[in-house]
Amino acid sequence: MGKVMLEVRELTTKYVTRFREDVYAVDHVSLSIEEGKSLGIAGESGCGKSTLALSLMGYYFPPLHYMSGEIIVDGKNISGLDPDTVRKKVLGTDVAYIPQAAMNALNPTRKISAFIQDVILAHDPKANKKDIRDMAEKRFEELHLPKEALDKHAVELSGGMKQRVVIAVSTILSPKVLIADEPSSALDVTSQKVVIKMLRDMMDRGFIRSMIFITHELPLLYNVTDDIMVMYAGQIVERGSAKEMVFDPVHPYSRGLMRSILVPEDGTRNNKLIAIPGTPPNLKHPPEGCRFAERCKYAMPSCRYNSMPIIDFAPGRQYRCGHSVSHLREVYASEE
Amino acid sequence: MQVKNEDIIMQANKETPTVSLDRRHDVSKNPLCLSGKGVTREFHAGGTHTIAVNNVDFEFREGELVSIVGESGSGKTTLSKMLLGLLQPTSGDIYFRGKKRDISSGRKKKEYWKNIQAIFQDPFSSFNVFNKIDTVLLDCINMTGGKNLPADKKVELMTEACSFVNLKFAELTNKYPFELSGGQMQRLMIARIFLLKPKILLADEPTSMIDACSRATILDMLLNLRDEIGMTVIFITHDIGLAYYISDTVYIMEHGKFVEHGSADEVILTPKAPYTKRLISDVPKIHEPWDLSTVSGSAE
Numbered sequence: 001m002g003k004v005m006l007e008v009r010e011l012t013t014k015y016v017t018r019f020r021e022d023v024y025a026v027d028h029v030s031l032s033i034e035e036g037k038s039l040g041i042a043g044e045s046g047c048g049k050s051t052l053a054l055s056l057m058g059y060y061f062p063p064l065h066y067m068s069g070e071i072i073v074d075g076k077n078i079s080g081l082d083p084d085t086v087r088k089k090v091l092g093t094d095v096a097y098i099p100q101a102a103m104n105a106l107n108p109t110r111k112i113s114a115f116i117q118d119v120i121l122a123h124d125p126k127a128n129k130k131d132i133r134d135m136a137e138k139r140f141e142e143l144h145l146p147k148e149a150l151d152k153h154a155v156e157l158s159g160g161m162k163q164r165v166v167i168a169v170s171t172i173l174s175p176k177v178l179i180a181d182e183p184s185s186a187l188d189v190t191s192q193k194v195v196i197k198m199l200r201d202m203m204d205r206g207f208i209r210s211m212i213f214i215t216h217e218l219p220l221l222y223n224v225t226d227d228i229m230v231m232y233a234g235q236i237v238e239r240g241s242a243k244e245m246v247f248d249p250v251h252p253y254s255r256g257l258m259r260s261i262l263v264p265e266d267g268t269r270n271n272k273l274i275a276i277p278g279t280p281p282n283l284k285h286p287p288e289g290c291r292f293a294e295r296c297k298y299a300m301p302s303c304r305y306n307s308m309p310i311i312d313f314a315p316g317r318q319y320r321c322g323h324s325v326s327h328l329r330e331v332y333a334s335e336e
Numbered sequence: 337m338q339v340k341n342e343d344i345i346m347q348a349n350k351e352t353p354t355v356s357l358d359r360r361h362d363v364s365k366n367p368l369c370l371s372g373k374g375v376t377r378e379f380h381a382g383g384t385h386t387i388a389v390n391n392v393d394f395e396f397r398e399g400e401l402v403s404i405v406g407e408s409g410s411g412k413t414t415l416s417k418m419l420l421g422l423l424q425p426t427s428g429d430i431y432f433r434g435k436k437r438d439i440s441s442g443r444k445k446k447e448y449w450k451n452i453q454a455i456f457q458d459p460f461s462s463f464n465v466f467n468k469i470d471t472v473l474l475d476c477i478n479m480t481g482g483k484n485l486p487a488d489k490k491v492e493l494m495t496e497a498c499s500f501v502n503l504k505f506a507e508l509t510n511k512y513p514f515e516l517s518g519g520q521m522q523r524l525m526i527a528r529i530f531l532l533k534p535k536i537l538l539a540d541e542p543t544s545m546i547d548a549c550s551r552a553t554i555l556d557m558l559l560n561l562r563d564e565i566g567m568t569v570i571f572i573t574h575d576i577g578l579a580y581y582i583s584d585t586v587y588i589m590e591h592g593k594f595v596e597h598g599s600a601d602e603v604i605l606t607p608k609a610p611y612t613k614r615l616i617s618d619v620p621k622i623h624e625p626w627d628l629s630t631v632s633g634s635a636e
Contacts, residue, residue, distance in 0.1 A: 044547035188407040188574070189618040197628045216548060219577075219620040246622060253549075260548040262577035263621045264604045269581055272354040273552035277502065279517045335354075 002034035003074075005210040006056075006177045011069030011079070013055040016062070023283045025051035027234040028069070030310075033177070033227075038203065038211040040225035040242065042218055042257060046280060048234040049214045050100075053181045056212065057095050059086045074176050092119050096175035096208075098167055100182040105166055106154035113150040115169045123173060136172065142205070143168055143198060160191025164198055171207055178208040182215050196224055218261050222246050227316070230254040233280050233291040236310060240317040250319045250328055253292050290322060298323060298331060355556045357581045359563065360600070366397040367433070369568045370419065370452075370536055374428035377414050388414040390592035391428065396568055396585075398535070401559070403571040403579035403600070405615070406589035412572050415589070416540055419570065421448050433535075450479075453534040457541040459521035463513035469524065470509050473497060476531035497527040501557055519550040526557050533565055540572045555582055576615055580604040588612045 008031045015023040025048045033039050041049050051064065058078040060066045071079040073094040078086065091097070099105050106115065116136045120127050133150075140147050149157060149165055157165060163183060171178060180199065184192035202208045213225050221228055221242065228245040230238045230253065238251040249255040259274040278295040281287050287294065293303040303322045310320045321328065377389040389411045396402050406412045417423040418430065421439045430437045432451065439445045456462050463472060473494045477483075482490065491505075498505035501523035513521055522542060529537055539558060543551045559582060562569050573579055579586050580600050587597040588609065596609040607613045620626045 044549060189576075189615060190407070193618045193628065200628060217620070218548070219622055222622055223620040223626040256549050260552050261622060262575070262581050263623075264577045264580040264616055264619060265621055265623050266605050268623070269600075270356065270358040272356050274549075275355045275552040275556065276549040277553065279519065 002036060004032050005035045005037075005074055006212075007032040007070075007072040008056065009070045009072075011052075011055060011071060012067040013051065013060070014065050014067055015051070016065060017284075021284050024067075024286065025064075025234050025283060026055050027286075029231075029234075029236055030069075031229060031236070031239070033210045033212065035209050036203065037227065038213055038225040040221035040228040041212060041214045041231060042216060042221055042228055043231035044216065044257075044280065047231045049216075049231055050181055051234075052231070053097065053179045053212065053214055056177070056179055057086070057097055058090055059083055088122055092123060092170070092173045093175060095177045095179065096170040096173070098163075098170055098178065098180045098183045100185055106162065108154050111151055111153055112157075112165055112169070116150075116172055119169060119172055139168060139172060139207075142207075143201070158191075160187050160194055163187060163191070163195050167195070167198060167202075171202060174207050174209070176209045178202075178211045180211060180213050183213075184220070185215060185217070192220070196220070199224070218246065218258065219263050230257060233286065234283055235291060235320065236318070237292065237321075238317075238319045240314075244317060250313070250317075250325050251292075251321050252296050252298055252328070255332065290320075298328070355552045357552070357555055357559060359559050360584055361399060361401075361562075363397045363400040363584055366399050368431070369396050369398045369400070369433060370570075371395040371431045372425075372428060373431070375415070375418060375425045375430060376427045377411075377418060377423060378426045388592055389418065389425075392589075392592070392594050394587065394594065394597075396536075396570060398568055399562060399566045400585060401562055401569045401571065401583050402585045402587065403573055403583040404587045404589055405573055405576050405579045407574055407615070410589045411592040412574075412589055413540070414592075416454075416538055416570070416572050419536075419538060420452060420454055421445055450532075451534050452536040452538060453529050453532055454538040454540060455522070455525050455529065455542045457544050459518050459525060459545065460514070462525055463521065465512065465514060467513075468509075469511050469513060469516075470494070472513065472524070472528065473531060476528050480532055493531065497530045498524075500530045500560070501527045502553070503527065519546050519554070522546060522554055523557065526554070526561065529561060529567075530565075534567065536568045536570065537561060538570045538572070541574070542571075543578070544573075544575075558582070576604065576619055588615070 008029060011026055011029045012024060013026045015025055017023060029052060043049050054064060056071060058071055058081055061083060066080060069079060070077055078090050078094060113136060117132050120132050136150055137147050140150060145164060145168060154162060184195045187195060203211060215221055225242055227239065228242050229236055232253050238249065238254045245254065246258055249258045256274040256276040276295050281291055281294060289304045289306050290308050293299040300322060306322065308320045308322055310318050312318050313325050372392060372394045375389060375392050379386045379388055404412055418425050437448065439448050477490055477493055495505040498508065503520065503523055543554050546554055558569055561567050571583060583600045586600050586603040587594050588603065590611045595611045596603055603612060604616060607616055617630060
């Protein structure tokens with residue numbers, strides 16, 4: 001077993017709305033990632049994927065509030081630190097973040113090199129500008145990015161290039177954990193492939209020591225990450241290796257998600273898709289029992305009242321459901 | 337909020353969970369519905385000259401489900417605007433049911449729009465926020481000549497349309513569209529189409545803002561429209577996997593031109609154009625390995 005890079009224990013964060021209502025978008029989430037590994041987070045919009053990403057940075061600003069739990073990056077507890085310390089000591093070196101809309105992440109009036117300077121100076125105010133420039137050039141070369149991009153403004157770059165530049169800027173200090181929140185959703189398939197190749201290269205070269213990859217595109221997750229975790233209404237409902245999750249999902253929701261994958265491959269066309277009716281619960285008033293019970297075809301009356309803990313059922317695999325794994329597998333087999 | 341939850345329970349009890357989208361039809365003998373010859377659209381702005389759609393020919397038949405697939409900037413949206421009659425082609429002609437389409441006056445345009453309707457990507461901006469759902473649906477009935485129908489008949493029609501998309505009309509009356517979720521709104525959009533019964537439905541990425549789990553339901557409804565009403569559905573998408581699942585025919589668009597077209601199996605499983613091959617190889621897959629080595633790091 002490799003060294004644990006990120007360990008999260010029972011992390012809970014909430015949003016406070018204008019009407020002073022609490023919305024627990026991340027509810028008792030625990031996870032861990034080993035060095036050199038990547039974890040994918042899947043789930044539909046509004047399930048708390050992006051909030052989890054923001055929460056993992058330890059950088060909270062209203063309306064998002066930290067409630068409880070621990071975030072430990074390579075042995076260092078970063079939960080509950082004040083935003084200024086997080087910005088100076090944690091972001092960039094321990095945890096780095098890539099937002100979805102790279103197009104809007106770069107200030108249009110500044111050159112790309114200025115962003116790299118900002119990142120480095122925030123951590124080392126005495127850094128020499130020439131050294132920073134050399135470092136940036138070296139990193140761009142290693143990542144096969146044109147060095148000329150350093151002297152350009154964001155508007156002069158294409159969408160895919162902007163996204164790659166944002167990745168290079170946020171990982172310039174070789175972070176221990178990279179959180180990539182839908183880094184390729186706004187891109188074409190070809191640019192998406194280029195971005196993914198770059199992230200994979202960075203993992204192989206050790207520029208990033210572990211990665212959390214968030215997307216709702218399951219085929220992408222399957223190809224990029226080692227493990228996949230499925231979130232529903234602020235909670236983790238299942239975790240396993242990418243292969244297990246795609247071909248042998250246990251939780252009814254993950255199964256629905258995996259069985260809605262549409263890929264252009266021979267023989268997949270007559271696959272039956274699973275349509276899950278309804279919408280996720282309102283997190284202002286989460287249901288007492290299983291959060292998925294309202295939409296679950298297999299829900300028992302008790303599912304609506306008993307809250308389900310997350311259970312380990314095999315090495316590296318966890319699920320949250322009132323039915324036993326063997327029962328669920330039997331039911332699925334009878335349906336095929 | 338209460339109504340939403342009831343709605344969910346209602347659906348959970350009745351809806352079949354699996355959906356098969358593999359409903360290919362042989363449409364080669366059906367009469368032509370919409371076709372185009374040499375359709376071109378150019379844009380001039382600030383000294384630059386762009387040919388968004390470049391001399392394309394197409395033939396969409398009645399009851400056909402056609403997908404137009406391309407990356408962003410390939411001209412899909414410009415073409416769909418021309419099909420809808422919102423933009424005039426710079427050159428070339430569009431034929432509707434064998435006759436040259438005439439939308440030269442407002443009256444003729446209105447006449448044409450009775451035959452073609454659209455569903456857009458963003459359900460949240462597809463409705464007039466000041467109109468209640470009843471009004472949205474009533475408008476459709478009035479437009480199709482049902483203005484003088486008795487009130488209970490109108491309600492019956494609206495209920496039928498809502499149940500077609502698994503919504504309960506009784507719970508939607510007196511509500512505004514923004515009180516619904518994205519998936520429900522998109523379904524309401526399909527209920528509108530069900531009432532209007534146009535000859536052609538143009539669906540511009542109708543599922544890209546919908547979650548994967550609800551996507552199958554929406555696609556199923558579009559296929560039902562085709563199967564029950566015999567509508568021609570033109571599906572604009574960048575998702576080649578989706579196009580493969582639902583379409584009879586696929587057109588691949590690159591830089592304003594159709595580089596390849598044919599049956600979905602033909603185009604996706606035995607692509608001929610290099611662009612189609614690249615597009616398919618760049619999509620991450622489940623059963624086949626995804627080859628990352630084919631892209632160079634300094635592409636672009």
